[in-house]
Amino acid sequence: MLRTRFIIIALLLVPQMVWAQGYFERIGWIEPGNTNSMALQYPQLVEELYRNNGEQLIWFDLQQSSQLEFQLELIDNAGVNPLLSNHLKKMRFYRKSNRWYEYDLLATDSMIAYMSYAQLAKQHGKQWFFEDRIMQSLPPPSEQALQSLYASVQSQQLGALIDSYTPDSESYQSLIKTYLRIASEREEIVPLYIQDTHLKRVGDILERRDALLARLxxxxIDLFGVNSEISYFDNQLELAIKQFQRMHGLKPDGVIGPKTIRWLNESSNDRLKTIAINAERTRIWPKQRNTLIVVNVPSYELTYWYGGEAVFESQVIVGRETRQTPVMTTNLDSIILNPTWNVPWKIMVEDIIPNVQRDPEYLARQNIKIITSWTSSELINPNLVDWQGTNPKAFPYRMRQMSGASNALGLYKFNTPNKRAIFLHDTPSKHLFDKESRAFSSGCVRVKHADRFATLLLENQGLNIEQIELADTESNKAIPLRRRIPVHIIYQTAWAEGGVVQYREDIYRLDH
Incomplete structure (x- = not known):
């Protein structure tokens, strides 16, 4: 299927490419019949650029061409644009072969493609970075962008133009710094760390302590004060292991077990790919941090920003792999106190009805009522339902869990109207926040310390927090916010905090 798509794209572009090829053959830049020039995605724009530039080379400054190659390398390692990956491969071949005219043409074409990619990433990035790779040429960048390219060629300021289309956040810069360091060292042979017992802790002998230190x-990891001459697990090494565990979202207990070993033995190439895809994803996340809520799914964390500062941070529980919490943007418009829960059809069919078939008292114990429809308050007696003979998918009614201590939404629902019915809420299962991995929900986001979160949201909007205390027994008490708050649910498995890159498990396998 993909092969067919490439053939169709190539056939559509052949007339333009051949025309441009003829021009560059006439001025002596490529040999007649050289089919490599057929790789140009924007042949007419490329020809126009060189005509306007007096048929002179554009990429004679190796620093600027290396800067472009690096951006293409990130995109290549991220695996999002096979066409640019192919361009990069050919550019490097031409450079090593000293075929500078062909290199120049392909670099110019790649620059146009990179500008288009950067401009469209905000709009299409969620698809590119989480669903489908870019399998065809992108439309040319805007007219204004092309004018900037013409001007940069004339003033020989292509490096500054590349910078203007590249993320500039501190987190991005830290990711790139780490990427460059790992890339510079990846040819070094670092042995895997292996230990002879399931767990290692302070006081144990370490047969491969040298490999362990090299992996750290x-x-x-800061190894200041760690003695490299001894062969046992000492207190200083324990501090380094805890630092490593925190960096990877593990319980910082200082014990070397299977999860810690797996991260220790992560290959340089895998880390580079992880950093690359997450660096590219920074193009689509919100830049302003005035007032918004960010949930990062792989880190199981929520951050509420107000007035440019992070005023509330909390652990969260997200959707399990079979019911993933989606990457999305929505708005928080109200807080619902003592909410009832309209059970989604999928959960009713796949979870609740099978539970009732096994345990007739399940509905009563969970305080779940059967209703004829969402718009009706008519109740159906569960004792009149033939549960064993019921096909869950053909169940004609709906279910609603009444408010109370056992309600799946807890005591607070943070309402974010959207087609996917994804929202933030409290939970009665607070023991789950003690887990390292917290992908347990059916897609919605459960918030630890939801009471503090609700109070802070109301305070920052100048609303009366006494309404919370007055709503102890009232169901579905809605408190509308005066100003809606953007909620961004993101998926970032590598990011920087204080200049240090943090890594997390790719729980939905969306990185590669």
Whole structure:
């Protein structure tokens, strides 16, 4: 299927490419019949650029061409644009072969494609970075962008133009710094760390302590004060292991077990791919941090920003792999106190009805009522339902869990109207926040310390927090916010905090 799509794209572009090829053959830049020039995605724009530039080379400054190649390398390692990956491969071949005219043409074509990619990422990035790769040429960048390219060629300021289309956040810069360091060291042979017992802790002998230290150094763990001459697990090494565990979202207990070993033995190439895709994803996340809520799914964390500061941070529980919490943007418009829960059809069919078939008292114990429809308050007696003979998918009614201590939404629902019915809420299962991995929900986001979160949201909007205290027994008490708050649910498995890159498990396998 993909092969067919490439053939169709190539056939559509052949007339333009051949025409441009003829021009560059006439001025002596490529040999007649050289089919490599057929790789140009924007042949007419490329020809126009060189005509306007007096048929002179554009990429004679190796620093600027290396800067472009690096951006293409990130995109290549992220695996999002096979066409640019192919361009990069050919550019490097031409450079090593000293075929500078062909290199120049392909670099110019790649620059146009990179500008288009950067401009469209905000609009299409969620698809590119989480669903489908870019399998065909992108439309040319805007007219204004092309004018900037013409001007940059004339003033020989292509490096500044590349910078203007590249993320500039501190987190991005830290990711790139780490990427460059790992890339510069990846040819070094670092042995895997292996231990003879399931767990290692302070006081144990370490047969491969040298390999352990080398693996820790790969991710810039501070080994100051760690003695490299001894062969046992000492207190200083324990501090380094805890630092490594925090960096990877593990329980910082200082014990070397299977999860810690797996992260220790992560290859340089895999880390580079993880950093690359997450660096590219920074193009689509919100830049302003005035007032918004960010949920990062792989880190199981929520951050509420107000007035440019992070005023509330909390652990969260997200959707399990079979019911993933989606990457999305919505708005928080109200807080619902003592909410009832309209059970989604999928959960009713796949979870609740099978539970009732096994345990007739399940509905009563969970305080779940059967209703004829969402718009009706008519109740159906569960004792009149033939549960064993019921096909869950053909069940004609709906279910609603009444408010109370056992309600799946807890005591607070943070309402974010959207087609996917994804929202934030409290939970009665607070023991789950003690887990390292917290992908347990059916897609919605459960918030630890939901009471504090609700109070802070109301305070910052100048609303009366006494309404919370007055709503102890009232169901579905809605408190509308005066100003809606953007909620961004993101998926970032690598990011920087204080200049240090943090890594998390790719729980939905969306990185590669």
């Amino acid at each position: 150094q790969q991710v810039d």
